[in-house]
Amino acid sequence: MIGKLNHVAIAVPDLAAATALYRDTLGAVVSEPVPQPAHGVVVVFVTLPNTKIELVHPLGEASPIAGFLAKNPNGGIHHICYEVADILAARDQLKATGARVLGDGEPKIGAHDKPVLFLHPKDFCGTLVELEQA
Numbered sequence: 464m465i466g467k468l469n470h471v472a473i474a475v476p477d478l479a480a481a482t483a484l485y486r487d488t489l490g491a492v493v494s495e496p497v498p499q500p501a502h503g504v505v506v507v508f509v510t511l512p513n514t515k516i517e518l519v520h521p522l523g524e525a526s527p528i529a530g531f532l533a534k535n536p537n538g539g540i541h542h543i544c545y546e547v548a549d550i551l552a553a554r555d556q557l558k559a560t561g562a563r564v565l566g567d568g569e570p571k572i573g574a575h576d577k578p579v580l581f582l583h584p585k586d587f588c589g590t591l592v593e594l595e596q597a
């Protein structure tokens with residue numbers, strides 16, 4: 464069902480410092496910060512030859528990454544995103560296995576203007592999984 468790795472997201476407490484690290488120390492191409500109010504985060508996109516890294520920082524008071532950063536104050540890998548051809552078919556197939564789809568179960572438009580869903584980390588080897596429709 465899952466296809467390409469779309470991105471790995473890293474939650475960071477200091478977005479400017481993390482951006483400088485990826486740009487100046489690691490020599491990567493980085494974007495400007497892009498607020499994603501529907502998701503409660505600000506994102507900097509790091510473009511790699513074969514995939515993307517998203518540096519994510521809380522936006523607003525109810526950010527879904529606030530708890531993660533409270534537990535991991537230096538930041539850490541927050542989720543991985545796989546592409547799927549049909550996100551509703553993938554959702555229904557996964558729900559039938561007992562996997563928990565987060566939120567109201569309906570896809571939202573993600574950072575790449577495509578529908579996304581999240582799967583509970585406890586059901587996927589301790590890793591928060593994002594699905595993005597290819």
Ligand SMILES: CC[C@@H](C(=O)O)C(=O)SCCNC(=O)CCNC(=O)[C@H](O)C(C)(C)COP(=O)(O)OP(=O)(O)OC[C@H]1O[C@@H](n2cnc3c(N)ncnc32)[C@H](O)[C@@H]1OP(=O)(O)O
Nearest residue numbers: 499502506527530531541565573574575581584589590591
């Ligand atoms: C930029 C837009 C978009 C894109 O297109 O790319 C994005 O990526 S937005 C990214 C941010 N959005 C989300 O993360 C949405 C989905 N997340 C959630 O609904 C919640 O964050 C969560 C996964 C349900 C966690 O909620 P929280 O309240 O922080 O924690 P809990 O106490 O409920 O956690 C339960 C349990 O799970 C562990 N946990 C939490 N987060 C992670 C994680 N990222 N990776 C691995 N494990 C995680 C947490 O430690 C708890 O474990 P125990 O302590 O053992 O109970």
Ligand SMILES: [Co+2]
Nearest residue numbers: 472517544593
């Ligand atoms: Co993401």
